[in-house]
Amino acid sequence: DPYADDPIRHPALKVNSQRPFNAEPPPELLTETYITPNPIFFTRNHLPVPNLDPDTYRLHIVGPPGRRPLSLSLDDLYKFPKHEITVTVQCAGNRRSEMSQVKEVRGLEWRTGAISTARWAGARLCDVLAKAGHQLHETEAHVCFEGLDSDPTGTAYGASIPLARAMDPEAEVLLAYEMNGQPLPRDHGFPVRVVVPGVVGARHVKWLGKVSVGPEESYSHWQRRDYKGFSPSVDWDSVDFDSSPSIQELPVQSAITEPKDGEMVEAGEVTVKGYAWSGGGRAVIRVDVSLDGGLTWQVAELDREEQRPRKAWAWRLWQLQAPVPPGKKELNIVCKAVDDSYNVQPDTVAPIWNLRGVLSNAWHRVHVRVAS
Ligand code: MTE
Ligand code: MO
Structure with missing residues (x-):
């Protein structure tokens, strides 16, 4: 059982799926505090939770052509200026259960709780990319993230964001190692995850293993074959995933x-x-x-x-x-x-x-x- 090593969870969470683990806080707890306490922060996992050793953990930052990649330990990441911001994370599937009442949809039956808010702290992605030698090139338009969680075939979770957002200090994209003043809980990406303020949860890659810059969006299933919007007229026989852009910023x-x-x-x-x-x-x-x-x-x-x-x-x-x-x-x-x-x-x-x-x-x- 690849899920045998998953962490223990808070009993107040409403579980939508046990393996992989997906759960939301009940509504009355969700808005009891402005900052969501870590144990009840909604959890959206596509795969088993990896158990990573912080001492041997390395984050690989692939440099521009001709430049050596960076391999950063946690201590290396701590040396970048520490940036702390309050960010709400929302899954694209939040409130899906209301949509499935209109007509059947494929996905987890989230109610109103696939959203939570935390104080996140870490290194700014723009600082780390600059250290690796990256600049805003037109030909290298996307930053791809790879998780260290993977399915039985070894395929890892992945996603990407536009390079312009990643390089913009005002966009405050973080490689976060703290959540509400604590090391990240295992369910939320220990030891390092991406936090992309204002952007759909799917791009906030947890258990981050690799960051690379390239001309194309991530080839991950979750970037190309999921997390896209379509007309109500499109069904599973007619859907062309390449015809819609990936969801990035979410609507009100x-x-x-x-x-x-x-x-x-x-x-x-x-x-x-x-x-x-x-x-x-x-x-x-x-x-x-x-x-x-x-x-x-x-x-x-x-x-x-x-x-x-x-x-x-x-x-x-x-x-x-x-x-x-x-x-x-x-x-x-x-x-x-x-x-x-x-x-x-x-x-x-x-x-x-x-x-x-x-x-x-x-x-x-x-x-x-x-x-x-
Ligand atoms: N990162 C990895 N490595 N694996 C995942 O399954 N799920 C994504 C994103 N990052 C996921 C991931 C999705 S779809 C969402 S909505 C957020 O993580 C949820 O973050 P949370 O579980 O900390 O709330
Ligand atoms: Mo999500």
Whole structure:
């Protein structure tokens, strides 16, 4: 059993798949704290978790032609300036279960919890690439990452990002060795993972073994044959994965974490809580909440966490306390967020349905009954 050596996990996690391990925190824990505690941070593994020895660990950075590759130990990585930022990681499949209610999709049934936020610290990728001799060449347009996790045939997890993002100090791409002040937990990439702020989780390669620069995107299955969006009209017989770009920056997203669907709430006043986030460093500027399915709206209160212009890498938690209209027996609670490019979420799932169930960001809806 290649999974026999997987780490022990927190019992509060809702498990979507045991082997490989995939799990999300329950909604009420997800927004209890701004920073997600490591033990309940959502986990998305495609393969068994490797057990790496930090003393012999080496990260290979392939240099430009004619230059020797770098082989970096953990101590070598610690010598680069340490950079620390708060970043939200979201899987492209977050909220897929709502998409599969419209029509069957292939993928894990994530609810609203395939998203979490941590303080990440490590070396900036741009500093490490510069040390290896890389510059912004037009012919070498992508940075490919390879994990040290692999399937029985020896194929490793891999992904890539554009070189321009990797080389941009303002993009703050990290080779992270700390998560919330601790060494990375094994499930989250010990000893080193990539963190690509504002970009889909699939590019944040864990158990990082190799970084290379080349003219093409990664040839990994997960770069070329997965994590792409398609029209609702495309099915598994007609899909041409080469016709869509790989997902990088994610669209604006929000979800309600309290109350939960089907719950009974007290008459009088209701408290609605949730998260909102957008890709590419775009800040969430507003969250609208409706108690009547979208007929009337109220503006939620956002947390006071710092939002850096163009570098809003982390989510905003929000809440709304509102009177329950007298006589109401049920509430259809809806939320939708707006980012600083005034991007909005689509109101329903059907027009954005896609066969893989990715990019599920329609208005989030929760139906509750009112106690009488
Ligand atoms: N890196 C490796 N090596 N193997 C993986 O299976 N999964 C990716 C990414 N990095 C993965 C990986 C996906 S799809 C996501 S959403 C994030 O890791 C999840 O990161 P987390 O498990 O720390 O939340
Ligand atoms: Mo993912």
